[in-house]
Amino acid sequence: MKLALIGNGAMGRLVAARAREEGHEVGTIVTSREAALGAEQLTERVRGHDAVVDFSVSGAVLRNVEACARAGVPLVEGTTGWQMREQEARHVVEQAGGALIYGANFSVGVNLFYRIVAHAAELFRVFDAYAPFIEEAHHARKRDAPSGTALHLRDILVGHIESEIPVSSTRAGHIPGTHRVGFDSIEDQITLTHTARSRDGFAAGALVAARWIQGKTGFYEFSETVGEILKRSGE
Numbered sequence: 012m013k014l015a016l017i018g019n020g021a022m023g024r025l026v027a028a029r030a031r032e033e034g035h036e037v038g039t040i041v042t043s044r045e046a047a048l049g050a051e052q053l054t055e056r057v058r059g060h061d062a063v064v065d066f067s068v069s070g071a072v073l074r075n076v077e078a079c080a081r082a083g084v085p086l087v088e089g090t091t092g093w094q095m096r097e098q099e100a101r102h103v104v105e106q107a108g109g110a111l112i113y114g115a116n117f118s119v120g121v122n123l124f125y126r127i128v129a130h131a132a133e134l135f136r137v138f139d140a141y142a143p144f145i146e147e148a149h150h151a152r153k154r155d156a157p158s159g160t161a162l163h164l165r166d167i168l169v170g171h172i173e174s175e176i177p178v179s180s181t182r183a184g185h186i187p188g189t190h191r192v193g194f195d196s197i198e199d200q201i202t203l204t205h206t207a208r209s210r211d212g213f214a215a216g217a218l219v220a221a222r223w224i225q226g227k228t229g230f231y232e233f234s235e236t237v238g239e240i241l242k243r244s245g246e
Contacts, residue, residue, distance in 0.1 A: 017057075023066050112223070119237060131194070149187075
């Protein structure tokens with residue numbers, strides 16, 4: 012694939028390195044210095060690529076969505092903190108017949124963790140003695156809190172358990188990302204934990220998404236990609 016990258020921070024550089032290791036071409040990189048680019052200018056920058064991978068800032072997402080839709084290039088949206096404008100983004104993509112795949116977290120491991128948590132929630136909803144909770148921790152530079160992953164985990168629990176679900180966040184040091192889902196009772200506590208060892212898994216998942224969305228149109232969540240892969244394997 013020939014890829015265009017929006018964002019040249021830690022995640023953008025990881026995606027670029029991983030893409031080259033896998034034999035893909037990185038055609039263009041739009042850096043933070045080019046944040047003032049309008050949608051029309053960005054459209055020309057990304058036109059002719061097989062996919063665009065965006066790990067930039069939430070305030071630029073709608074511009075990036077519009078530019079990619081105009082250019083007819085699928086967008087892998089890895090930026091978080093923009094979900095309040097999801098309907099606007101969906102409208103732009105659908106009106107243009109474009110393609111976008113987004114995720115609160117592009118780690119394949121996290122997306123399998125979502126499924127484990129959903130199954131656990133089905134079990135615990137039978138016993139109202141257990142109170143669910145979520146704890147998450149990330150590096151000090153991460154801006155949004157709670158994380159998009161924590162909010163998605165809360166949505167999963169809400170779909171199964173009719174209970175208030177507290178979410179706590181920590182921002183400190185260089186923590187790549189830790190999410191813990193717990194079920195607490197007087198008698199005992201059960202916890203499920205996902206700990207990221209590095210950000211490489213996010214880059215790998217973004218490239219999985221870029222391959223998966225080739226030839227598709229529409230607005231997708233990354234868990235759909237994982238679900239399709241599991242279905243193909245017979246799981």
